Amino acid sequence: MASLSVCQPQCGGFSFENSKRNALLEAEFTKLGHSLPAARKTGTTICGVVFKDGVVLGADTRATEGMIVADKNCSKIHYISPNIYCCGAGTAADTEMTTQIISSNLELHALSTGRPSRVATANRMLKQMLFRYQGYIGAALVLGGVDSAGPHLYSIYPHGSTDKLPYVTMGSGSLAAMAVFEDRYKQDMEEGEAKQLVRDAIAAGIFNDLGSGSNIDLCVITKNNIDYIRPHDKANKKGVRSGSYKYKRGTTGVLTKNIIPLDLELVEEVVQTMDTS
């Protein structure tokens, strides 16, 4: 059955036609031997755990651009609301912007309802936005917080599915971190125990996954208190050089010296004062 589809009627919703075009262009480009600049990904190990009085969120601090470390100390635990924080894995720009947009909308929502925000609300907003973009926003998030109904922890995937669990891990190092959780997680842990568990889970990701590294950041959220500990553990301190390899002055002998002064003409002088107030 032949069908002519020259002019399709404009229907509501997004069109992802350009993404297909981009993929074709990228394939052609690669054939010629060049590669398009890679988006900065956070590689990453992020995780969260619910304990007796709240939640503990943890993250590593390495941001990669292909195989190069672009940022050795980036912050992956983002503020959503005074009682809710969110760790982000995937494309760095996407996680940053998505959490900022939802944080802003949530503040307006809280002002409208006159109540502190709930974690379930943040979860709904995030999942509905990510679903709308059909996975093209590469943001994988671990959302945690304490609200009037207690402590809650969610994992949110780029396509918009969410899971509500007592412990979650995300990112390239998620398998290493999950192994630690599955071994040592207990219900109703104390704060110290929970912090140690999260620290160890992130450390497992840092040392066993190439995409994760540097330090361990922690965020402890309880009913009346937030502890944003950055860094909690400098797991990868830069070593101190034990010797100097500089050559002493006079190592190379000087045979002749010839000084030629350059004649410069002052054409224009512009002075701009800095605002140091």
Add this chain to the structure above:
Amino acid sequence: MFETSNSSWLSEEVKTGTTIMAIEFDGGVVLGSDSRVSAGESIVNRVMNKLSPLHDKIYCALSGSAADAQAMADMVSYQLQLHSIEMGEAPRVSSAATLVRNISYKHKEELSAHLIVAGWDRRKGGQVFVTLDGMIARQPFAVGGSGSSYIYGYVDSAYRPGMTKEECLHFVTNTLTLAMGRDGSSGGVAYLVTITEKGSEEKVILGNELPAFHDE
């Protein structure tokens, strides 16, 4: 190499793999599901309850893409609540199934999720509806998900019309166990929901409490 193997979790869509089923009996329905959610080869949630309430006495079983299924269930749950308030009475199971079918059919090309809708209403008692690929059909029992392929033989031979509630629960438990034993994308624990005039009753059967078959 590093990119493709380690960022597969980012590009792989989260699927519910799954074995789901629902069966009618005189006075209600029983729904059952496994609990595994996978992204590529990795299991991202081993205890997900795929039996999602659409209303007090109407549940749906999710399978296929996790995001699509959750989004559909959320949309239908909202529409059904509105419909129920407008009608001033509890919604019919066929209404819920029709709402699911409308979304499934309209966005046939974009969505890849299958929901089995089952529940109890005053008019026709326990009903099970299948909404695969945008159609709607009432069946005495239905199976779905990737694990369903392995159990068609079992359900076709073991099903008898007129089973009691206990027999249905037994039947669903056995079916889920067999499917989880053979399908790599199904596993974890078994969730069961029984819906009758009195309301809905949820039950979990842990992995080690599942019935054992000859190969164990």
